[in-house]
Amino acid sequence: MYIIDDVCYAGEKTQNIKVKEAKVLRGGMLLLTFSTEEQRLFDTTLLKGSAFEPLKDEKVLEDFNIFHGVMTWMNGDIDIAPETMYADSYPYTAQSASIAVG
Incomplete structure (x- = not known):
């Protein structure tokens, strides 16, 4: 449990992470740069639910x-x-670059 601005939250406090940059690759993959300066690959084809259908x-x-x-x-x-x-x-x-891009 942790408290921010007098509001109590369950669980562990997570790092305040943000997306800084994004690039769309083939096959629904996104190359993301986070506020930690890490680059990571996110597969949008794994998103479930009708809300994400347009992303196909x-x-x-x-x-x-x-x-x-x-x-x-x-x-x-x-x-x-x-x-x-x-x-x-x-x-x-x-x-992973050769898999996503090549």
């Missing part, structure tokens, strides 16, 4: 904004928390 369209996926460290699409109708994107992504390495 490559043109929609490519038309994103980063608003206060959060990736958004369709004028903010779709967003994914940066903490989720970080937790559900994996480190970007030379080996």
